[in-house]
Amino acid sequence: MKMASIILVTLFLFNLVFVPSMALPFGFGFPGDYDQQQPPQDNEQNQDKNQKLVNDGNNGNLRVGFYKDSCPNAENIVAGALAEISKTNPNAIANLIRLQFHDCFVVGCDASILLDYSPTGDKVEKSSMFNGQLLKGADIIDDIKSKLEEQCPGAVSCSDTLAFSVNEGMAIAGLPRRAALGGRRDSIYSLASVAEDNNLPMPNWPLEKMVELFTRKGFTIEEMVILLGAHSVGSAHCDVFMERIYNFANTRKPDATLPTPVVNELQQICQNPGTPQFRNPPVNFDETPTVLDNLFYKNMITRNKTLLITDAHLLNDPRTIPVVQQMAGDEGLWQKRFAEVMVKLSSLNVSTGTDGEVRKTCRSTN
Ligand code: HEM
Structure with missing residues (x-):
């Protein structure tokens, strides 16, 4: 399965651009620097634990005020x-x-x-090409976690640090502030092979694969469309969607579903990879990349504008179009539903109680 995924990604990489010799490393990257840091040990006991890690878990036991005694100021520290x-x-x-x-x-x-x-010495999730160089934010969590450690040593898990940060971040980006659920415990393993085993979506996937993945993780199609509204903030690098504006499905033409003004706009930012001018800048998904608003959906409805092929699919299926239309027409509704579905996302298969550990630093186990 792992090998199949690698072949799939490799094919995708080399189909992205006009000139094969100029094919860029797809931003999901191969950051080899993690390799050197892995102690080489693997034994039956560790493999059993890996298996447990993959199969085990539960969704319950998270609660507001989890750190009321051990770190009452945790959420404020994260917010500051x-x-x-x-x-x-x-x-x-x-x-x-x-x-x-x-x-x-x-x-x-x-x-x-x-x-x-x-x-175990295995490659970690972070080093997988499904994550790679384009996945950012670990350093932000390092900073926030060190502030928590100063005031409450060993109390707040890294998974709760991330969850509290996202919860606060959503408030900064315009959603009503809400109390965060706490009680997640940190894993003691991380395996790239699990990340690569059909657990993360690729931006060239057909809708059916997206639906299969999100359904397997417990989300409805409506919830999937609502979660994809996260593409209201941030950006995608040119090489992730280059194929659509220069050489869609090897036709040497742009994706016909993208209107010419949108193609022109994107080509202005993303030079043809066959030219020496080519850079790989990030392109904002919408015009308000720090605000969680419904412009992502509005751009779809009014201008047929999407960057990712996977986002474009939402406009082409009777199960997803009505949700896009509804969210484009009611920003308050999307913000409310997005906050709710993010609670569900951040509660997915958590470890609680005495499972796992509370890491002191988020980059290594205790
Ligand atoms: C089919 C599902 C999805 C695919 C294929 C996908 C793919 C991508 C890709 C390729 C990027 C651009 C990376 C880059 O070039 O830097 C991206 C960015 C982003 N994605 Fe998704 N994504 C999906 C679903 C989601 C979901 C469910 C969320 C959150 C709930 C999410 C949140 C984001 C955010 C916030 C960014 C911007 C990141 C930044 O600017 O640092 N995505 N996604």
Whole structure:
């Protein structure tokens, strides 16, 4: 399965651009620097634990006020730190929302995405090409976690640090502030192979694969469309959608469903990869990349504008179009539903009680 995924991604990489020799490494990247940090040990006991990690987990036992005794100020500490960080890093909130999605879809919301090495010596999730160089925000969590450690040593898990940060980030980005659920425990393993085992979506997937994945994770199609509204914040790099504006399905023409003004707009930012001018800048999904508004859906309805093929599918299926239309027409409704579905996402298959651990630093197990 892992090999099949690798072949799939490789084919995708080399079909992205006009000139094969100029094919860029797809931004999901191969950051080899993690390899050196992994202690080489693997034994039966560890493999059993890996199996447990993959199969186990539960969704319950999270609650508001979890740190009332052990770190009563936890949410305020996170809020203060994130407010500071967002002043100099406008991408912070988008980075964190995506980081949480990629954490929660692989095994569960257990901060396994943050580990730089796994005690088994296996490649960690972070080093997978499904995550790679375009997944950002681990350094933001390092900063916030160190503030928590200063005031409440060993109390707040990395998975709750991420969840509290995303919850606060959504408020900074315009959603009503709500109390966060706490009680998640951190994983003691992280495996790239699990990330690659059909647990993370690729931007060239057909709708059926998206539906299969989100359904397997417990989300309805409506919830999937609502979650994809996260593409209201942040950006996608040119190489992720380059095919659509220069060489769709190897036709050497843009995707016919993209209107010419949209193609022109995107070509202005993303030079043809066959030219020496080519850079790979990030392109904002919409005109308000730090605000969680419904412009992502409005752009779809009014201008047929999407960056990712997977987002474009939402306009082409009778199960998804009505949801896009509804969300485009009612920003308050989308914001309310998005906040609710994000609670569901951030509660996915969590470890609680005495499972896992509370890491002191998020990049390594204790
Ligand atoms: C079919 C499902 C999805 C696919 C294929 C997908 C793919 C992508 C890709 C390719 C990028 C651009 C990465 C880059 O070039 O830097 C991206 C960005 C982003 N995605 Fe998704 N995504 C999906 C669903 C989601 C969901 C469910 C969420 C959150 C709930 C999410 C949140 C984000 C955010 C916030 C960004 C911007 C990140 C930043 O600017 O740092 N995505 N996504």
